[in-house]
Amino acid sequence: MRGQGAIHGKLSDGHGPFAAGYCPLPMAVAARYFAPRMIATRRKKLRRLALALGLVAGLALGLFVLSPQLLTVADVPARADCIVVLGGANWARVPRAVELYQAGVAPRILVTGQGDAGDSVKRLRQAGVPAAAILVEDKSASTRENAAFGVAVLRERGCRSAVVVTSWYHSRRGRACFRRAAPEIEFRSCPAGEGSVRLLWESRYERGRVALEWGKLGWYWVVHWIPPW
Template identity: 50%
Template structure:
């Protein structure tokens, strides 16, 4: 092995090590900041409608059904292509009357969830709504809905993480947590979305 080749391999190894450390540092920082930056959980209260976003169907369906049984709202809107009918069926099995559920199965992303649910919420005469989605998705979701329907007061009652926040890297959702930062940036560029809510609603 020539001296020049050896020097090149050493520099390459150093560069790989630097990139690996930087990636690990950014990843850990993202996990540590996930709770204050991504989670929005509103104080408990009553609303006109519970809105369940598609994706991660079982946990969101069970969470929404529990809110309905607790009397949080008399109506439920399920929005999202793919598992909207399955979420509806799961909620019915969990004690929600079929007549209380309206489904919207055309939306393919969070922005469309908010945009396509807007006329349904207007038709229902909703003045307030509780959003049910995954905890790390709650900030982007509530920002989308508030922008699509500014006349409605939106609250957030997300599905919590499966692990304590100090063990977030063990959570099966951990890759999606890091991806959420990129999605928030993309939504800010694509839809002019300001993904922020009142400070008192960050974590309750």
């Protein structure tokens, strides 16, 4: 009985092999063996993550720098049946359309865009374009609808060729949408303004539009099957 009491005392008095905080030898060996491996594995994962983030950042920077070249589609102006002004950024797009009209590129101007067409007509009239030379499509709410609804007007008027006027960063997707909507009509792109790295660096608005355009370009390609060329 006295011996059993002594053993029980060693188990419960905090000094025995099962005392709190006691680490048996196998556990200590396992800790010394696995801890470095766990640290090395974690470091590998962090390096891979850093590499992936670096690649993404490099790709984003490359697209940013090359955006003026990759997004801009500027064809040589040629005689056409109509000039099509896409809705949005009317302060730049309408003057470009007026310039082409006054140069004799086309006898008519079609303005598009829900909420934009009315302002475009007003600007055209102020620039001296006669009302008889202005066509209106005011139901579209996207670039794809600009093309779908605008093409209906062009076909109704018997147009076989047209010049698409939009912002430089929007010119690739704009022309692609019209070509997809009406393969039988020849579309050329004459964008308003020119893009540059300096412009992107200085203008938060331009940076935002370019970033959004890259996303929309991919979306139109994958979802609507409109390739950007």
